[in-house]
Amino acid sequence: MIALSSNSQTRAKILTNAGIEFIIRRCDFDESGVKTKNPEEYVYEIVKGKFNTYLKNYTFDMPFIVADTVVCVNGEILLKAKDEKDAKRMLKLQSGKDVSIITCMIYKSEYLELTDLSSTRYEFKKFDEQKMDEYLKSGEWFGKAGACMVEGFCKPYIKSVEGFESTAMGLSIEKLLPFLELKR
DSSP, X not given: OXXXXXXXXXXXXXXXXXXOOEEEOOOOOOGGGOOOOOHHHHXXXXXXXXXXXXXXXXXXXXXXXXXXXXXXXXXXXXXXXXXXXXXXXXXHHHTTSEEEEEEEEEEEOSSOEEEEEEEXXXXXXXXXXXXXXXXXXXXXXXXXXXXXXXXXXXXXXXXXXXXXXXXXXXXXXXXXXXXXXXXX
């Protein structure tokens, strides 16, 4: 059993699909203090803040994981969209472009503290405007970094990919699994 400190339904789904038993332990971290423009540093600082917040709010009684994801296109860090208009702006930036989706996670158990920073690069075809509007109206983009959903709306537009889909979805499960079984 592990604790997942995340509001992400996608991260929960990744753990469930991998057969990992978990509980949700939410903790809020104010991300506004992170100012770096480097996407890797940005997501790392967010995750380190979430990690420290978790340790302040909960007794360390079981292994836990914190994670966060950002989308980067043309050097711009895309976070979660504020509203449908913002989501559309972000999707238009990604349409027909190379996009990096960067996920950082920290897993802590009694024996191990694992920090992983992984990136998956996508080359997208140009998004169909009508399909994009349908996706925006569906609300599925809500809570997704860059309003990007590689397992959903974006999937038919993928020209090439380098990296794990799970990284782009918010939790690099392929990197985590070998350590979940590690015991002393």
